[in-house]
Amino acid sequence: MAGAHRRTTLAPPPAAGPVTGRDRSFDVLRALALVRVVAYHAFAWPWLGFLFPSMGVMFALAGSLMARSLERPAAGVIRGRLRRLLIPVWFFGLVLGVAMLLHGWVPGPDVLYWVLPLGDPPGNAWGEQAWAVLWYLRAYLWFVLLSPVLLRVFRSAPLPVLALSLVPVVVLETVTGVPEGRLGSAISDLSVFLFCWLLGFAHREGVLDRLRGAGAAAAALPLMAAGAWWAVRHRVDGSFDLDDIPLAQALWSAGFVLLLLRFRPRFDSLARHPVADRLVTVFNARAVTVYLWHEVALMAAVPLIDLMWEVPALERHLPLDSLWVQFGVAWVLIAAAVVCFGWVEDLAARRRPRLLP
Secondary structure, eight states, X not given: OTTTTSGGGBOOOOTTOSOOSOOHHHHHHHHHHHHHHHHHHHHOOTTHHHHOOHHHHHHHHHHHHHHHHTTSOHHHHHHHHHHXXXXXHHHHHHHHHXXXXXXXXXXXXXXXXXXXXXXXXXXXXXXXXXXXXXXXHHHXXXXXXXXXXXXXXXHHSHHHHHHHTTHHHHHIIIIIOOOSHHHHHHHHHHHHHHHHHHHHHHHHHTHHHHBOHHHHHHHHHHHHHHHHHHHHHTXXXXXXXXXXXXXXXXXXXXXXXXXXXXXXXXOGGGGGOHHHHHHHHHHHHTHHHHHHHHHHHXXXXXXXXXHHTTSHHXXXXXXXXXXXXXXXXXXXXXXXXXXXXXXHXXXXXXXXXXXXX
């Protein structure tokens, strides 16, 4: 990647210039990323991260949209993003917090991280599976706050800055180690996905369109190979799960997302399939709701399946001990969460509340 900024890797700039308008492919990729997140938390298949590194994809998409928004005054953009993120988190925290209080949680001063999650919000072991997913929203919040400065730095030298953005995670994982506590967790996640966020900038600014396909592949494939090698060499409890190996996650996601955004798949045929097109629309309008509540749905699916065992017909005809049943029941519960709680996203976006967008 060090040589990716050489002039020989660049093609003549396209006449169209930077990307403009709504990119429907972004909507499809975000929907796929959310489905992959739920599938990973249901089945824990370690190879899913290699097949589709959803968190890297989501950070890159968010970075591109953030760069687009920053064509307006930064203060207003940041206020809007915080409002659209924090109001659903507050609602989620209120519901989950009451449930955890009923299960013995005694909050301390760090409960303020539920108000502004610059660090991981607290909770008890009973609700840990539900609130652990907030790391992504915490990292997203930090990227939003840092984006005005990051975008200015990126524009000063796009490809060199992009290449250098992998240095922090390499240093943290091979030299200094990650600091302890909430600050260390935030720094670690920012370093892992900084390259992907900046790739979103590069997409928006038209930098990737000026990068020759061969040059993009020459940069991306070694990154992915290095990530796979590092994952194999640094397995955790015998597993090569990228979620447990930050440097491997950073390198594989960097290469994968670089190829994905440079050779952007088009989904023009989606319009010919109204049901699929509608699902993509709902996923994107309710992305925060799906993400926040999907672990709660997976947790709630377990006692529901226990009840299903008491129904003889279901016991005989359904493989109730299969994770696929839990996965299916969870999606029914996620759909219920979208209907029951999705309107909070409308309020946060200052739209008229609707059961379905």
